[in-house]
Amino acid sequence: MKGRETMNQTAITASSRKLLNLGVPSLETTAAWLLAIVWIFPLLYAIWAAFHPSAFMVRFDLLAPLTLENFANAWAQAPFARYYVNTFLLVTGVVLAQFVVCTLAGFAFARFPIPGKDILFMLVLIQLFVFPEVLIVENYRIASGLGLVDTITGIGLPYVASAFGIFLLRQTFKTIPRELEEAARVEGCGWMAILLKVYVPLAKPTYLAYGLVSISHHWNNFLWPLVVTNSVESRPLTVGLGIFSAPETGVNWATVSAATLLSIAPLLVAFLLFQRQFVQSFLRAGIR
Amino acid sequence: MLIRHADRRMQIYGALLLLPAAVLLGTFAYLPTVATLINSFFLPGFRGAPPEFVGLENYAMLVEDATFWKVARNNLIYALGTIPTSIALALGMALFVNARLPGRGFVRMAYFTPTILPMIAAANIWMFFYAPQIGLFNKLLGALGLSGVNWLGDPSMALTSVIVMTVWKEAGFFMIFYLAALQSIPPELEEASDLEGTSRWSFFWRVTFPLLMPTTLFVLINALINAVRVVDHLFILTKGGPNNATNLLLYYVYENAFSFFDRTYAATITVVILLVLAVVATLKFTVLDHRTHYQ
């Protein structure tokens, strides 16, 4: 792992060191800002389109009247409320189930003498590459056989035993000193109690990081949910949005913009509020 | 004896802990992988008839299927188009944000925001840009007196348009890994080079870039995987058209399995994807893991 710990400290020294050479915006600054504007522009444009009558889609006029009508239309034309509930249940369910399954497996890999452990671990890691989307055809058949088609369980279950989660938690558990475990044992704790009282609390940052990454991933996931859901009862936001805005329906653009914003709003707001945690989480979860 | 016994209990306990994960991985990763391979040797059964074993016929069809080769080629171009560009941009962004910069927080947020949007939402937004005649890009070109481009409708342009959108979506994600890596480079190194009068350019190429190598490899692996697995945007932007100009392997699998009712041919294409991923995995486990010792 690379030095997360030094991150803040480094940033401080770096900025204090360079505080002196302020001046006109350099070429670099201009480029950085230009790129930032280009990068954020699509989103700003979507916001513009969603809050103005469709006549102003491609006519920029600061005095254009603002309207919420597009949102009302989108809300009325598709059961977004239900999609929200589905996505919320899906994301919560997947993340909680992942926490349980990956904690147990990660703990086993970190602390238990299992024969052939290294090979087993390699087998787990294969799932980093062979993910449910690639196997849509067969996974669909399996989900179908288990009666999971068109259920939220069906969308989430293939992702529960996440190799990534197992890997992260194993790494974290390995860094926890055995002495802490011994101390708990002296107090008469069994393995489960040790896991819950020693390991899990100390791995909190990992859970946070993994949780945020997993939430964003499942909030945004599309292909597998598309394949495995049939009806409004289980359809998550992305699939609902995909169906709603597929171009052949010829839905009004302003309405599509509004629907798009509706679907991304919760995650986007959460991101803007907890930007630091998000970035740190993606980072922590990404570096293996 | 006692120790042996305790060991054994530990083993059983450990195995039990692994059990839920093992069952789920078995059901949704290993079993379908094996089944995919098996199914690729069959033809689908129609009207309730059982599938028919045909050996390698599906593979023979695949080799002769011009569409498959086109799709495979598209995927390669897509990978070559998205990966180096987004990596270069990500690195540039990270350098910008790592430096002292007015409004750094905003800039970083701007770079990173596309990452948290669903691909479907991103595609919706870009659809407005790309629409011919009335889309934003062509309106802008029109304002400059240039004639518009049929971004998604012209086969020579469509894949590029899809690539541009993907780069926009992905660069910010890769940026944060570079950012972290940059921040872990001791500042003393740069101070020392400042004293020696090394130019920033050569400092970057001689010190920073090599130090970032593990990150680059890591990002590369991720980008390779994404180039294979993310096809969500095609559902909105092009549906693989025009004339398969933007069709990618996984989307072709979806079409075969769910639009053409040909699951076994879909399985055959999936096998090809699995082979590609196996190469990527090997790359990761050999090259990357030898360089970064995470254990």
Add this chain to the structure above:
Amino acid sequence: MNARFSLAKDSLAKRSRMGAAAVAGLLAAGSLNAQAQAQTELTMYYPVAVGGALTDVIDGLVAEFENEHPDIAVNAIYAGNYDDTRVRAMSAIEANEAPQLSVLFSIDLFDLLEQDVILAFDEVVETDEEREWLDSFYPGLMENGQIDGQTYGIPFQRSTIVLYWNKDAFEAAGLDPETPPETWQEMAEMAAAVREASGGEQWGVMVPSTGYPYWMFQAFAFQNGHRLMNEEGTEVYFDDPAAIEALEYWVALADEHEAMPDGTIEWGTLRQNFLEESTAMMWHSTGNLTAVRNEASFDFGVAMLPMKEQRGSPTGGGNFYLFKGSSEEEQHAAMTFIRWMTDPERAAAWSIETGYMGVSPAAYETEALRNYVEEFPPAAVARDQLEHATAELATYQGGRVRRALDNAVQAALTGQMSPEEALKQAQAEADAALRRYARSR
């Protein structure tokens, strides 16, 4: 069946069959089984392929039906475009949750037969009255729904392709705003005239070439006197000289007459293009009529497509199908619902709301539709064109065959291949697909 908007709270306890505590988090939702009720519950999937809030219209109709028939509950599920809807219905069947009925693409008939999932209406009708009902629709709309003397599809959201023209634009170009083009020649000339008069600001005509390119192409081919497939759905004739000529004309609209933009034209955004006046004419489904009427800020007209050898348009759109595996009671409930939905009054209301055709002559005789047509004559164009209509391209292996033709059309329009090359290739691909099918049958 699934209760539509109930939340997960009562299902949490029930779904303990998964066992493992590890997956508890996922149990929060899923298929929510409502209490069995005394009424017959039906599930149906339906598509929307044109603009406007059609889901609202359907929901309204369903609610009205349920009011009138309290013993039947209909769960109508909007599932996307025609392809999506077929995929959804098929996947529900595979998961043993077959819907009792659905609105699917009329041309899915062969594939649905192939998968052995649909039921002929002839097997369900009992009374003479019901048989009469089966015969009450426009024969042109039944073509895609009947095979071997059996009826599998009842027309519902059916359309033909019509020409929409912007009268203001015609006037500005010095054309008679009330006279749409009658022939291919005229259409090319008028379109070029608009283009020129607008100084390149406005296109003359746009024919969509994504979404359903084969459908548009079929219109060109049929106008040129050529039918693209046999009735059994086992052969196609894409590389016939008449077909090649048809595609050459389509390509020439852009290349030669410079009246249409190069490259493909997006089905979905085309209506927007027409409304934004970026084109003076468009070919589109009649299903867009009401949406265009509501949003157009200029005077527009609707006409039959122009002719070469003859007038012509394929029919298009969705039919009601009955699915196997439902109880007799459910089949009858489904029939009741379908009869209610296609009843002349309803068909008239549906046509007015959307622009889709009234599916039976009786629908056009209702007061509502008669008045509507009088006040808004374009509403009758699709009906009048019906006598020149042909069945939509339907074959076994429909997905692949249509895709082959779609690709050929797009390849020709984008200049990757000549029309002849492209259609030859499509013919070869379609032949291969059909051969493969024939073998494994």
